[in-house]
Amino acid sequence: MKTCNNWTGWKLSVISALIDFHPKTGEQLVSLFLIVALPFLGAVFPALLIRAGRNACAWSAGVTTLLAFVGLMINLPAVLRGEAVTARLEWMPWLGLNANFFLDGLGFLFAGLILGIGLLIILYARFYLSREDPMGQFYTYLLLFQGAMVGIVLSDNILLLLVFWELTSLSSFLLIGYWKHLPEGRQGARMALAVTGSGGLAMIAGMLILGHIVGSYDLSVILQNKDLIQSSPLYLPALILILLGCFTKSAQFPFHFWLPHAMAAPTPVSAYLHSATMVKAGLFLMARMWPVLSGTPEWFYIVATTGLITMVLGAVIALFKDDLKALLAFSTVSHLGLITMLLGFGTEIAAIAAIFHIINHATFKAALFMSAGIVDHETGTRDIKRLGGLRHLMPVTFTIALIASLSMAGIPPLNGFLSKEMMLEETLHTVWGQSHLLMPGLALLAALFSAAYSFRFIAHVFLGPKRSDYPAHPHDPPVGLWLAPAFLVVLVVTIGLNAQAMVGPLVKVAASAVTGGELPYFKLKLWHGFNTALLMSTIATIGGLVLLVMHGGLERVWNAMPRPEAKTIFDAVIRALTRLSRLITDTLHNGAISRYAMIFVVFTLAIAAYAYFTGTMEMPTRDVQDAPLLPIVAWFCLIAATAMLTFLHRNRQLALVLIGVVGLIVSLSFNFLSAPDLAMTQISVEVVSIILLLLCLNFLPKTTPVDSSLTIRVRDAVIAGVAGVGTAALIYAVMIRDFSFPTISEFHLANSYKGGGGTNVVNVILVDFRGFDTFGEIIVLGIAALVIFALTEAVLASNVRAYLLNRKPEWPQSGDAHPLMMVVATRVMMPIALMVATYIFFRGHNLPGGGFIAGLVAAIAFVMQYMASGFTWAAERQRIFYHGIIGSGVLIAAATGMGAWFNGLPFLTSAFGYVKIGPLEEFELATAALFDLGVFLAVLGAVMLALESLSRFAWQPGMVTEHAMDINPKRDDPPDPKSDQPTSEGET
Amino acid sequence: MAFAGELLISFFLIVSGIFGFVGSFGLLKLSDPMSRMHAPTKATTLGVGGVLIASILHSIFIEHHLSLHELLITLFLFITAPVSAHFIAKWHIHRHETPESLPDAGDDGVWATHDIEEDEDAADMPR
Amino acid sequence: MNHLIIAPVVLPAILAPFIIMVIRHHLDLQRVFSVAATVLLLGISFALMGQTLGGEIQTYELGDWPAPFGIVLVLDRLSALMVLLTSVLALPIVLYAIGSGWDARGKHFHALFHFQLMGVIGAFLTGDAFNLFVFFEVLLIASYGLMTHAGGTRRLRAGVQYVVYNLLGSTLFLFALGTLYAVTGTLNMADLAVRVAEMPPDDTALLRVGAVLLLLVFAVKAALLPLHFWLPLSYANAPLPIAALFAIMTKVGAYSILRMYTLVFGPEVAVTQGLVGEWLLPAAMLTLAAGAIGILGSRDIGRLVAFAAISSMGTLLIAVGLFTPESTTAALYYMVHSTFATALMFLVADMVMERRGPDIVPRTPMPQAGIIASLFFVGAIALAGMPPLSGFIGKLLVLQVSWPAPERVAIWAIILIGSFVTIVGLARAGSLIFWKSHAVVPQAEDDGQAEIDTAPEPSPGLSFAATFALLTGLIALTIFAGPATEFAGETAEQLFNPDRYIDAVLKGAEQ
Amino acid sequence: MRLLRRIFPHPHLTLLLTLVWQLLVNGISLNSLLFGLFLGIVIPVVTMPYWPNRPKLRNIPMVIEYILVVLYDIVIANIAVARIVLFKPDAARNPAWVRIPLELRSPEAIAVLAGTITMTPGTLSADLSAKGHSLLVHCLDTDDPEAVRDEIKQRYERRLKEIFE
Amino acid sequence: MELLLATAVGVLTASGIYLIMRKRTFPVILGLSQLTYAVNVFLFASGRLAINQPPILNKYAEVPYTDPLPQALVLTAIVISFGMTAVIVMLALSAYLSSRNDRIDLTEEPGDDA
Amino acid sequence: MITYAIYFAFACFGVALMMNLWRILTSDGVGVRVLALDTMVINTIALLILYGVSISSEIFFEAAMIIAMLGFVSTVAYARFMLRGNIIE
Numbered sequence A: 001m002k003t004c005n006n007w008t009g010w011k012l013s014v015i016s017a018l019i020d021f022h023p024k025t026g027e028q029l030v031s032l033f034l035i036v037a038l039p040f041l042g043a044v045f046p047a048l049l050i051r052a053g054r055n056a057c058a059w060s061a062g063v064t065t066l067l068a069f070v071g072l073m074i075n076l077p078a079v080l081r082g083e084a085v086t087a088r089l090e091w092m093p094w095l096g097l098n099a100n101f102f103l104d105g106l107g108f109l110f111a112g113l114i115l116g117i118g119l120l121i122i123l124y125a126r127f128y129l130s131r132e133d134p135m136g137q138f139y140t141y142l143l144l145f146q147g148a149m150v151g152i153v154l155s156d157n158i159l160l161l162l163v164f165w166e167l168t169s170l171s172s173f174l175l176i177g178y179w180k181h182l183p184e185g186r187q188g189a190r191m192a193l194a195v196t197g198s199g200g201l202a203m204i205a206g207m208l209i210l211g212h213i214v215g216s217y218d219l220s221v222i223l224q225n226k227d228l229i230q231s232s233p234l235y236l237p238a239l240i241l242i243l244l245g246c247f248t249k250s251a252q253f254p255f256h257f258w259l260p261h262a263m264a265a266p267t268p269v270s271a272y273l274h275s276a277t278m279v280k281a282g283l284f285l286m287a288r289m290w291p292v293l294s295g296t297p298e299w300f301y302i303v304a305t306t307g308l309i310t311m312v313l314g315a316v317i318a319l320f321k322d323d324l325k326a327l328l329a330f331s332t333v334s335h336l337g338l339i340t341m342l343l344g345f346g347t348e349i350a351a352i353a354a355i356f357h358i359i360n361h362a363t364f365k366a367a368l369f370m371s372a373g374i375v376d377h378e379t380g381t382r383d384i385k386r387l388g389g390l391r392h393l394m395p396v397t398f399t400i401a402l403i404a405s406l407s408m409a410g411i412p413p414l415n416g417f418l419s420k421e422m423m424l425e426e427t428l429h430t431v432w433g434q435s436h437l438l439m440p441g442l443a444l445l446a447a448l449f450s451a452a453y454s455f456r457f458i459a460h461v462f463l464g465p466k467r468s469d470y471p472a473h474p475h476d477p478p479v480g481l482w483l484a485p486a487f488l489v490v491l492v493v494t495i496g497l498n499a500q501a502m503v504g505p506l507v508k509v510a511a512s513a514v515t516g517g518e519l520p521y522f523k524l525k526l527w528h529g530f531n532t533a534l535l536m537s538t539i540a541t542i543g544g545l546v547l548l549v550m551h552g553g554l555e556r557v558w559n560a561m562p563r564p565e566a567k568t569i570f571d572a573v574i575r576a577l578t579r580l581s582r583l584i585t586d587t588l589h590n591g592a593i594s595r596y597a598m599i600f601v602v603f604t605l606a607i608a609a610y611a612y613f614t615g616t617m618e619m620p621t622r623d624v625q626d627a628p629l630l631p632i633v634a635w636f637c638l639i640a641a642t643a644m645l646t647f648l649h650r651n652r653q654l655a656l657v658l659i660g661v662v663g664l665i666v667s668l669s670f671n672f673l674s675a676p677d678l679a680m681t682q683i684s685v686e687v688v689s690i691i692l693l694l695l696c697l698n699f700l701p702k703t704t705p706v707d708s709s710l711t712i713r714v715r716d717a718v719i720a721g722v723a724g725v726g727t728a729a730l731i732y733a734v735m736i737r738d739f740s741f742p743t744i745s746e747f748h749l750a751n752s753y754k755g756g757g758g759t760n761v762v763n764v765i766l767v768d769f770r771g772f773d774t775f776g777e778i779i780v781l782g783i784a785a786l787v788i789f790a791l792t793e794a795v796l797a798s799n800v801r802a803y804l805l806n807r808k809p810e811w812p813q814s815g816d817a818h819p820l821m822m823v824v825a826t827r828v829m830m831p832i833a834l835m836v837a838t839y840i841f842f843r844g845h846n847l848p849g850g851g852f853i854a855g856l857v858a859a860i861a862f863v864m865q866y867m868a869s870g871f872t873w874a875a876e877r878q879r880i881f882y883h884g885i886i887g888s889g890v891l892i893a894a895a896t897g898m899g900a901w902f903n904g905l906p907f908l909t910s911a912f913g914y915v916k917i918g919p920l921e922e923f924e925l926a927t928a929a930l931f932d933l934g935v936f937l938a939v940l941g942a943v944m945l946a947l948e949s950l951s952r953f954a955w956q957p958g959m960v961t962e963h964a965m966d967i968n969p970k971r972d973d974p975p976d977p978k979s980d981q982p983t984s985e986g987e988t
Numbered sequence B: 001m002a003f004a005g006e007l008l009i010s011f012f013l014i015v016s017g018i019f020g021f022v023g024s025f026g027l028l029k030l031s032d033p034m035s036r037m038h039a040p041t042k043a044t045t046l047g048v049g050g051v052l053i054a055s056i057l058h059s060i061f062i063e064h065h066l067s068l069h070e071l072l073i074t075l076f077l078f079i080t081a082p083v084s085a086h087f088i089a090k091w092h093i094h095r096h097e098t099p100e101s102l103p104d105a106g107d108d109g110v111w112a113t114h115d116i117e118e119d120e121d122a123a124d125m126p127r
Numbered sequence C: 001m002n003h004l005i006i007a008p009v010v011l012p013a014i015l016a017p018f019i020i021m022v023i024r025h026h027l028d029l030q031r032v033f034s035v036a037a038t039v040l041l042l043g044i045s046f047a048l049m050g051q052t053l054g055g056e057i058q059t060y061e062l063g064d065w066p067a068p069f070g071i072v073l074v075l076d077r078l079s080a081l082m083v084l085l086t087s088v089l090a091l092p093i094v095l096y097a098i099g100s101g102w103d104a105r106g107k108h109f110h111a112l113f114h115f116q117l118m119g120v121i122g123a124f125l126t127g128d129a130f131n132l133f134v135f136f137e138v139l140l141i142a143s144y145g146l147m148t149h150a151g152g153t154r155r156l157r158a159g160v161q162y163v164v165y166n167l168l169g170s171t172l173f174l175f176a177l178g179t180l181y182a183v184t185g186t187l188n189m190a191d192l193a194v195r196v197a198e199m200p201p202d203d204t205a206l207l208r209v210g211a212v213l214l215l216l217v218f219a220v221k222a223a224l225l226p227l228h229f230w231l232p233l234s235y236a237n238a239p240l241p242i243a244a245l246f247a248i249m250t251k252v253g254a255y256s257i258l259r260m261y262t263l264v265f266g267p268e269v270a271v272t273q274g275l276v277g278e279w280l281l282p283a284a285m286l287t288l289a290a291g292a293i294g295i296l297g298s299r300d301i302g303r304l305v306a307f308a309a310i311s312s313m314g315t316l317l318i319a320v321g322l323f324t325p326e327s328t329t330a331a332l333y334y335m336v337h338s339t340f341a342t343a344l345m346f347l348v349a350d351m352v353m354e355r356r357g358p359d360i361v362p363r364t365p366m367p368q369a370g371i372i373a374s375l376f377f378v379g380a381i382a383l384a385g386m387p388p389l390s391g392f393i394g395k396l397l398v399l400q401v402s403w404p405a406p407e408r409v410a411i412w413a414i415i416l417i418g419s420f421v422t423i424v425g426l427a428r429a430g431s432l433i434f435w436k437s438h439a440v441v442p443q444a445e446d447d448g449q450a451e452i453d454t455a456p457e458p459s460p461g462l463s464f465a466a467t468f469a470l471l472t473g474l475i476a477l478t479i480f481a482g483p484a485t486e487f488a489g490e491t492a493e494q495l496f497n498p499d500r501y502i503d504a505v506l507k508g509a510e511q
Numbered sequence D: 001m002r003l004l005r006r007i008f009p010h011p012h013l014t015l016l017l018t019l020v021w022q023l024l025v026n027g028i029s030l031n032s033l034l035f036g037l038f039l040g041i042v043i044p045v046v047t048m049p050y051w052p053n054r055p056k057l058r059n060i061p062m063v064i065e066y067i068l069v070v071l072y073d074i075v076i077a078n079i080a081v082a083r084i085v086l087f088k089p090d091a092a093r094n095p096a097w098v099r100i101p102l103e104l105r106s107p108e109a110i111a112v113l114a115g116t117i118t119m120t121p122g123t124l125s126a127d128l129s130a131k132g133h134s135l136l137v138h139c140l141d142t143d144d145p146e147a148v149r150d151e152i153k154q155r156y157e158r159r160l161k162e163i164f165e
Numbered sequence E: 001m002e003l004l005l006a007t008a009v010g011v012l013t014a015s016g017i018y019l020i021m022r023k024r025t026f027p028v029i030l031g032l033s034q035l036t037y038a039v040n041v042f043l044f045a046s047g048r049l050a051i052n053q054p055p056i057l058n059k060y061a062e063v064p065y066t067d068p069l070p071q072a073l074v075l076t077a078i079v080i081s082f083g084m085t086a087v088i089v090m091l092a093l094s095a096y097l098s099s100r101n102d103r104i105d106l107t108e109e110p111g112d113d114a
Numbered sequence F: 001m002i003t004y005a006i007y008f009a010f011a012c013f014g015v016a017l018m019m020n021l022w023r024i025l026t027s028d029g030v031g032v033r034v035l036a037l038d039t040m041v042i043n044t045i046a047l048l049i050l051y052g053v054s055i056s057s058e059i060f061f062e063a064a065m066i067i068a069m070l071g072f073v074s075t076v077a078y079a080r081f082m083l084r085g086n087i088i089e
């Protein structure tokens, strides 16, 4: 799609859409935007008004629907003139998704049905729903659904249509699952969502393909490109994908099964969704795309056949359903099949018949659903087996149901008869494969069953003797409940009697919108003379009556037949899918990090090997350097220590000793390879890490048991070996080659002294060239300490604390926890160590050293006190909290960095100068030193906070607190008379 | 003078090498654990000391400037080596000796490492 | 000198130490400062965003050292977008954490929170490969603390795994950087781009290895299959508001892939031909599949959302992995959507979890079930890519941009089937949690709920407001999808013209 | 004098540290002297809480004498140890434990004594008694433990007592 | 020289990787530290090896210097991995103390918290 | 002459280092291993200083000093661990 314009363009398009609001002609008063938006706006009110009562909800829903309906009707004249009313708003031009609407006959017909029947449903539902049902929710969902439906039928952009399409799936999910406490409701809702949602997903693909064929997602453009589409190799995939959407939505075989289960919804929902709206969306779309998709053999065989099968199957099943709503549901399936079949024929007349039947079906089926709802409401059951004889108790309902059923059965002079007649007529002209009889024959069969279940609806519910065992005391409902169906049967009758006048023009404009051009002359009329279709109708009616009579026997046969139960299959599939997902997920993510790590390593190796072997290599460009004795010895020690560590790692103490060896050798190697700073850092970090690990190991088991089988260990060893070889090969290949380009560190060497004021280039890089890295680095360290502190707090606040306080050492402890020699040694060492730290700190800029190492050395000076004299004793003497030290470190570093701002220079720009005071030698002052001070403090604070936190785990009551040394003769003994040493000071 | 310096330096280097070797060799060779401890703590220390003196002399005679900072390392080692040894000895006593296998501890009754008392006094949890 | 560029890094870097130094014992003050700083951050981010609208790329040379020798921050459309996304996400989350009282359940929540922001934002802004590593580490270590915030056995054990896995990733990062430096002799990303482009064609193996290792590192962050294992275990076991914040972490991975593999190892670079999209794309598809399957197969709500996050990363990475300006446009749009949607769903999941426990089984209705159910429904719509929210648009975009790709049938199939599985899974979970609870008889409940801490939230109003704020973000992204895609398109266009970036950073000084 | 005490509460330590600083910077200049002195004053104050009751050295000449004696002993006795290690078979060696009753009371003094014993070859101070009145010494090779004890007391403990107590 | 270093890196890597695939926290931590050594040396060696050419500028003589940049990078890396090690150690300990179990895998059913 | 003396010393300390490692390898008690590690640290210091002498450089002094200080700390930590379990109590 085109990438176009910018912000301004978008703004302009909004404005132009607003201009569209102005009427171009006198009639076009109500924008399509408003019509689509009204139900959505209306959806907000019931949710908000729920406190104001049930009537307020119903009123707000009704009024918005009515407004939309009126708005629609205002556009009627233009539609009848054959003009397409449009409203366009650019939404996402980049994608081609735009809020473009248009209203033609087809759209008008559907929108009218949606809004009109919607009004009736709103009325009906107000009286149908009980006090316990949350009415605000109901109307909100209903209007959301209604808006989505209106959106579908008015969209002029297939992506926009998809938006509304999926919205209907979602809102119907809410409506079907409205009675949350009913398992059928929940399952039905999920099933409907799964089936229609998946169809919608297929349709997304289909629509996108269609858009790509045509180069536009605007329906008005697509509909002009029949040849382009049908000649495209992508026609068939697009067709199938789009039809998948239509069939699932319109409950066509084999996706029909969701519809009966959606009957768990409150009856107003069923009446709405399954007469006029949701299930018709699929039909609408087939009709909408008819001009460009139909007329091919693919279309005919897929659509007509599916419709035919659905029609027959639905009719047959409907006859054997005892649940009133199930009966109606399968009848709906059947009638949807009928319309689908008609659309599939691909002829204009069939299209007219389809349109006409859509209207008729909507009227009688909505009336029937409402009647069934009334029966349910009044008798407390929908089971036909428990009903009968209601005509005396509920005469009004009986009348409504009777008329509607007869229309459904195709009895003249009702509207159902007219369209069914047209359908039968069309089947006679349709050849399936080579067969002329298949279509009419099966259509007749369906009509026959259709008549039968319609009659059954009347006979077994209303006729027959009055029963004494109704769950409730049935009587006709208040007018509010029967007014809506009554209105609909009035339509059923009047359309039947005077079809051309009532709906002729509407059918005409709608059908011409379907066919996309001129229509052959047609007139909707009751009497076509004696023809084959009439004969078929008669056979169907009589046959229906016969079937009704035979129903008992047939039912026994039916029940004896093994039938695949769609819900069972669907549930089994979903359950299997869920179980499979669970299996896959749990197997894949089984919580075994050892396996995750293995996958990580293997994958990395594979990808790296692939990258390497698909690349090119030149000959080495560097000479290999000789290895003197020292590195060979070091190498040997390192290999031996590593091997031992790997093989003997189960002895954890030994492993720590060996880690110490490795660290020592690595440090030595850094020294040897001209990296004294690294060596010092390495060894300092090493020692602190070992202290940490020892602190930790105190609580952990001292040995690692064998957990993996030999096979696993060998496998791991092989993987590790390959990784090792790979790494070695990589670094070796690197080292025997020169840089492909001069390195940037040449600049660092050249500018370290001039620009950074230091001769230790590594340090200047750390505090100046790449000071920002170091800034991040000390923050990492600070965070580490905070995390450790927070973890300590969390653990000590839990029940672990009790365990720790009562923990007994695993092996006998020696006496003399704080040996005198150690205490004295650390006391002597501490000032010297701090001296060393200071020295390391100050020389860092010019010689190996710096804030980081100094911080570690200082920290170790303090840690020695903790180790020698005990946690409590040392902690009591600590005067500055480590949190503060960390914070001040980071802040000093940051402040140093920000200081440069005052000179208009970037963060961390350093400054230095040489100062001479009096007789002193010249010395250097550098902001980098200040930054390094921040590093120093952050490191010191972080290490101390971490160690101190960890040490708190080991604290137990009874630990010596008042003395540093366990043995101190001077303290314990009476003053020696020979000595004049005062002992009064004592150790605090 | 220069030759004398070189001689001196070489002498110290060789002596230190020998002592360094002896220290580690002793660690291997001596059979009982307590004895093993002797060798490294002092021979090695002396070995390092020799190297350090050689280094000092080297700076004086060869590089012609006074450099004494090696003394600091010696100082550290002198302070720390006995403590390390002391600890390891204590470990040995803790693990491998009993009050009976050691000489009598005089009035104090027992050596500190064996002086294990159960102190059940509870005190407050530190911060 | 435009110091504003560094402000979003320095602000948290100052605030967090201030919190731990001065007000670490005063939770109320911490909250005030934390929220104020987040708001300020948001303001800064908007200002930065404004500065990029003209299309110019600004740089900030730290320490006043010229690139490529020092570290440089680069503000282009992409980095501004990511910084803005981070701060927009941060505000509702910090509010939610306060409202739900999560911040009081352990130490140093706010300090770690801001450090995490600093890491994320730094990663988005830096123009230096090693500095990127440093910021990765900042954000990771802060995330370790946040993930284990408030402790608890399972969380701690999962935390160990999370840290171990990421340490492997960090190690790999260093291997990659070492290799790249060893070949090119530079760390600056723009400079790398220049040098990589000039690399002799007969000596490419080492560079290729470096490039692909780096990609793997980012793939770990982006939770690309089979390197995604850290995600479900950490997100599902972290405090869920933190998991919501982590929604941006995976985006760091996606961002880095976008940045590095358009700027340095772009689709036209000869040296790294056949290395990136070739396996990134299939892996992304598998990621999506694994995520969708995980949604259906999850037993608890935290994991459910974690897998939703994975599947949404899969979708995002498909778009990223196509490496065209169009696909990048889609990726950027989807990235914003995915961040908000995932975060929203984690917050909703937290509300559910706090009130009724994590398991996806029916329990008696929880307080405020209605509004939470609505939020769950909306969040599910967003995550499943259903209309009317931005997820649907994002999905359409991704489908659309994959049209020219040879793998389009597979991509479409996986996206659409993945959506289906997601829908089924989310519908199942939602119906079990919210609907079926109405069928549960309250008496038979003693065993299940006993262990749940039913302490009331301190101020649910704030939590809900925060959640609604995220929802508003999604709605805005939907309504303003036009300008959003346009911005994304221009961003993508800027990305696919790396010369501008290179010129801005190197100022034409080199070469 | 009092003022001087205030400024230099730990004169010996200050001196030592100043000297250490000179060693660290590996040279003497006005700068280093002044800075070393500064640190020598500050650091003892900072570390004061960690070292209560810092002993006062009473007899500086004795300190020097002691150091020289010890150094001499180290060198001489090391050779003996080397001989034992290299040439004497293990079986011929007589390792022994020796208890040294202590007259010293100051921890610092005891520590120095123990350190000295360890550094002088052939002996190694292994433990103190429970109340610190005896020192347990291990001898690498001795025929006469009594003599070892007496020599230690005579050669070292006596001098230390003068220095510290 | 190069070969020594390369093999050392290889052995350290192999050891680290073998250990991180173990099933207890402690060996995994050991493995991570081995890997850290390996990667630090690796990164260091990316500047090529030089003996006796420390990057300390000599004011008096023109001498060659080794590449200082990898050293600075490794320094940063060492510090960062130290922080990480500290956290993982602490976390492993906390996890162990909470669950009295130092297995690193979480393969048991969720919800069996102590 | 010095060169040979240095070589000799190198060899001595190198062999010493390997002997220490051998001790660590073969010993059964952790105490002896720690002792061997401690010795190893000291030998490393000697090697460093030797190396400094051999190239007439003082660049390793600080490293040696720090190793001396820290080696002690780690030895004490190991030993305390063996004696008491808690190294800070």
Ligand code: NA
Pocket: A677, A760, A762, A763, A766, A844, A845, A848, A849, A850, A851
């Ligand atoms: Na430094």
Ligand code: NA
Pocket: C246, C247, C248, C250, C251, C309, C310, C313, C338, C339, C342
């Ligand atoms: Na995510």
